[in-house]
Amino acid sequence: MFFATYLRRELRRRMRQAIFIALGLALGVGLVVTVAAASAGVRKAESGVLSALYGVGTDVIVTGAAPGPPKQGSTSGNNQNSYGLQQGPDGQVELCYSNGKCTNAAGKTIDQLTASQQGISESKVAEAARLPGVAAAAGGITLTDNTTTFGHSSSGLPQSGSFTVDGVDTGKPSLGPLSSASLTSGHSFTAADADAGVAVVDSGYATSKNLRTGSVLTIDKITFTVIGIVRQPQASSPPDVYVPLARAQAMSLYAGSVQGKVTTIYIAAARATDIPAVGREVSRLLPGATVTTQSSLASEVTGSVASAARLANDLGKWLAVLVLIAAFAVASLLTMAAVARRVAEFGTLKAIGWRTRRIVAQVLGESVAMGAAGAAAGVGLGFAGAAIITAVAPKLSATVGGNTGPQASAPAGIRSAPVATFGGAAPHTVSVPLHPSVTVGVIVLAVILAVAGGLLAGSFASWRIARLRPADALSRVA
């Protein structure tokens, strides 16, 4: 075909210039692809952090206020969780309960269960589920079990430990902290487990306590059989143990009670666009509670992942734009220069009867061919850039949380309120790998940009050709 032959021969004639233009476009496009891939990777890392805390499928989290210090007499009478310490007549450490009974502390272990937030009436979960824009709502409870073990020697310091317990709605597995977990052993809860003495355990906790499927663990003097072990995404600070919500509600707390209450409501919106409105409705329903959406949580993520996000979105984006503009400018100038050298050729073509638009089509075809070559090379450069980032970029860190209440200090034995946490997680920093990903959309964008660059360069030249008078063009040869 004449058009293709002429195009191919012309590009071969000015091969160096064609390669230079294509490489310039490739550089700009490659940078766009790399920055887009890095941004996608950072966003993925961020959402991984957020999903791990949030749970996949949860759009809004409602938490009660941080618990205040326990009121006088609020501890349950015979509850061994409520106690004080005093020195006995023989100098030994004595445990004295609120019923007035005192006993030698030596060799004893005390369990203190505390809630991370103040309770919200469970009826509010159903009310939240009926709000406009809400697809589903589920309640949850986060408790911390602080244990203090007194040694047999009265002069020895007590040993402290703690683990977290989450009460989950077994009928709504897609909402709440278990939704982002992956099962490594056994099975998770079913709706039939709503009041069962079963537990699912985090893999890290299971390893540390040598627990496996079928093991038995005790919380608040109640035994639970481990039915499954799960692993949460790396960025989360997961609870150690999950039990059915009703069982968690029935547990005896050091102060207060969560019977008929929840500490967290997980809400899924019907559509992403409904999330802000749902947040506002929930705030009206529960004016004292903290309402958090993923976007507001995203603003709390700090650390190098947030810095990388800013770097990719701001500096990276503008650098790519500048390089692209420069590539377009160079391509345009070189194409105009090439057309200037071919003025006599185009004048001859006009003289033998070629219409201007046919000559313009020829020049645009040459420019588009260079753009396409630039696109192919640019996509390759983009993949290479993404691979280099994957290979050399250090792991990012993400710090989330910081919603603290009155400070407590372990060990137990001294009455105090616990550290209030966000969704059960204290402020913490996690390491997040960066995996840039080149999507089909970015490749399509790259091709469009490169071809557009070629067309832009060709269009300036075409304008010049359109204005060319044949007589003037031919006179430059004579």
Next chain:
Amino acid sequence: MYKLTGVTRLYRKGRRSVTAIAGLDLVIEDGEWLAVQGRTGHGKSTLLNLLGALDRPTQGTVQLDGADLGALRETQLTQVRAAKIGFIFQTFNLIPTLSAAENVEAALIPAGVARSRRRARIAAALDAVGLGDRAAHLPSEMSGGQQQRTAIARALVKEPKVLLADEPTGNLDEDTRDDIIALLEKLWRERGLTLVLVTHDSSLAGRAQRVGVMNNGRLTGAA
């Protein structure tokens, strides 16, 4: 037939204007061979541009077969050039990246000749100028004479009515010049072309039916 009436062409440069052609009247009959001589800068090429619909007169009319070329739109002028006028240039003006056959083919594309019929016409055109065996050669692989023959084939392949040649032998040696002129004369006779040839060469001009001399934008001796 060409009919030029009171044709003037001015070129303006700032406040100054240069008169390339002044009040020229000329009739060229179909099938006639007119040679135009004159010194450099006296309007020969300008006359050829006006005849070839490459330029428009500042005043007067240039009629080709009754159509006023100065009144036509650019696209119409392009169609006239595609269908009726063949050009031969002093510097051959071949497309350097295309072979001889492809250069000839370039003239058939605006004429709307179907691809299936092009090959035969290209071969015939190259044969007519004695370049049947050079079809695949690029201009850089041909001598000056061969390049000019290719240009002649390109001009004639679309079977034009008019052939305009601007110093066709200006860049050729004596022997080659004679060959080219003999070829042009042969083709003129065989095809009944209207041939307007601009040349410095008096011996070449003497072979034409009529000779005009451009002098300061006026044509003498060709009335």
